[in-house]
Amino acid sequence: MSKEIIIIGGGIIGLCSAYYLQKEGHQITIIDKSDITKGASFVNAGYITPSHIIPLAAPGMINKGIKWMFNPASPFYVKPRLNKDFLQWSWAFKKSSTKTNVEKAIPVIKDINLLSRTLYEELKTVKEFDFHYERKGLLMLYQNEKSGEEEWKTGQRGISEGLNVKLLTKEDVKQYEPNIDLNIKGAIYYDSDAHMTPHEFMRDMMSHLKSKGVIFYTNEEVQDVKYSNQTISQVQTSERILNADEVIISAGSWSPLLTKKLGIKIPVQAGKGYRINVHRNTGIETPAILIEAKVAVTPMNGFTRFAGTMEIGGINHKINPVRVKAIAKAATSYYNNFQIEDSEIKSADCGLRPCSPDGLPYIGRTKSYKNLTIATGHAMMGWSLGPATGKLVSEIVSDKKPSLDLSPFHPDRTF
Numbered sequence: 001m002s003k004e005i006i007i008i009g010g011g012i013i014g015l016c017s018a019y020y021l022q023k024e025g026h027q028i029t030i031i032d033k034s035d036i037t038k039g040a041s042f043v044n045a046g047y048i049t050p051s052h053i054i055p056l057a058a059p060g061m062i063n064k065g066i067k068w069m070f071n072p073a074s075p076f077y078v079k080p081r082l083n084k085d086f087l088q089w090s091w092a093f094k095k096s097s098t099k100t101n102v103e104k105a106i107p108v109i110k111d112i113n114l115l116s117r118t119l120y121e122e123l124k125t126v127k128e129f130d131f132h133y134e135r136k137g138l139l140m141l142y143q144n145e146k147s148g149e150e151e152w153k154t155g156q157r158g159i160s161e162g163l164n165v166k167l168l169t170k171e172d173v174k175q176y177e178p179n180i181d182l183n184i185k186g187a188i189y190y191d192s193d194a195h196m197t198p199h200e201f202m203r204d205m206m207s208h209l210k211s212k213g214v215i216f217y218t219n220e221e222v223q224d225v226k227y228s229n230q231t232i233s234q235v236q237t238s239e240r241i242l243n244a245d246e247v248i249i250s251a252g253s254w255s256p257l258l259t260k261k262l263g264i265k266i267p268v269q270a271g272k273g274y275r276i277n278v279h280r281n282t283g284i285e286t287p288a289i290l291i292e293a294k295v296a297v298t299p300m301n302g303f304t305r306f307a308g309t310m311e312i313g314g315i316n317h318k319i320n321p322v323r324v325k326a327i328a329k330a331a332t333s334y335y336n337n338f339q340i341e342d343s344e345i346k347s348a349d350c351g352l353r354p355c356s357p358d359g360l361p362y363i364g365r366t367k368s369y370k371n372l373t374i375a376t377g378h379a380m381m382g383w384s385l386g387p388a389t390g391k392l393v394s395e396i397v398s399d400k401k402p403s404l405d406l407s408p409f410h411p412d413r414t415f
Ligand SMILES: Cc1cc2nc3c(=O)[nH]c(=O)nc-3n(C[C@H](O)[C@H](O)[C@H](O)COP(=O)(O)OP(=O)(O)OC[C@H]3O[C@@H](n4cnc5c(N)ncnc54)[C@H](O)[C@@H]3O)c2cc1C
Pocket: 008, 009, 010, 011, 012, 013, 014, 031, 032, 033, 034, 036, 037, 038, 039, 040, 041, 042, 043, 044, 045, 046, 047, 048, 049, 220, 221, 222, 223, 250, 251, 252, 253, 254, 255, 258, 271, 272, 273, 274, 275, 296, 307, 308, 350, 351, 352, 353, 354, 375, 376, 377, 378, 379, 380, 381, 382, 383, 384, 385
């Protein structure tokens, strides 16, 4: 049966949900408070990440966070605040940072990433889509032996999960980066990963959805949601009131502000990250993570993107020049004879990753409402998990058997 569905938030999660829901024959309206290009989905590193099997909430992260709190250039920063939501989230993060939880999360993260990669590859074959997608794997470049050993442990865990992971010497890395002299000791290479140029996919997806009759209301903020008897009936924006059979909340880091209006608590904190685009030939051919600096380097279509930093500091888009410069400095430190220019640093942008406390997204219905689906909390993997999330959302709404077990993603889970 065709339903009138309102999707709140037109980032990668909202657009992919619209794609699969529309294919099921539903009538879709997407509402976004920006022109859609302001969310995290436009500034990310574009990685498809089966390699990222370890969630952020892992043993040792709290200690690292405390240590890094006093370093203005650190790649991970938690701003201490006397805010109830933040304090509850921090407590839940601490409780989730155990070896047992990490072990439970590993196959879940791997499976949803692999499903999403397959779906991206399927989408790439759709005639009107012309977005950049390449499967070249991911290099984890390291400068000191200790971090190399740590990453290799993760790599070996990946191998036991069926991923193809290799330990490379500095000499071996040359076959992946023939044009560049690297200041590294070695690398761990994940063959599983792919990369994209995010704005191209967003552009193609938006025009495809428009051609299929999906309605977009942009620069309109959802201000209220009307409900009775556990059923949402209307969504009110700054411009209009819309009726709905089903509502999807995919508003990224802003999602808790909307669920609060419905009396539901979805713990999400914004994790700010920055990107610098370099529109010159850098010679970089293979996507890499500079492990010690936690900087992602992606050769996109026509430019190279350097992205990094995780600042848990509330919802704001203030750019901290010290952290942006630290990203540029890291690039010079790993790629010899390469420098990011001041003008490139000045045009840096940022985005907010919607972070759940246990590193798993929320995908599913809450028991409080019959016609509400939550799809958020994807943190560092939201780009990678867009299509898989969209497909799961459409299966939930269409009462179909989900492609994956949804229980680890339950929005009502407690921490
Ligand atoms: C620097 C950086 C690098 C990253 N690299 C990667 C990567 O390589 N791979 C990966 O998988 N992920 C990566 N990520 C994470 C990824 O970008 C995010 O997880 C993902 O974009 C989240 O998508 P989303 O659709 O949930 O949210 P968003 O893209 O933030 O979209 C949410 C939308 O909701 C709208 N909205 C909010 N409130 C309302 C309201 N009340 N009414 C109407 N609209 C509303 C907003 O305007 C926004 O457009 C990175 C993130 C950053 C910042």
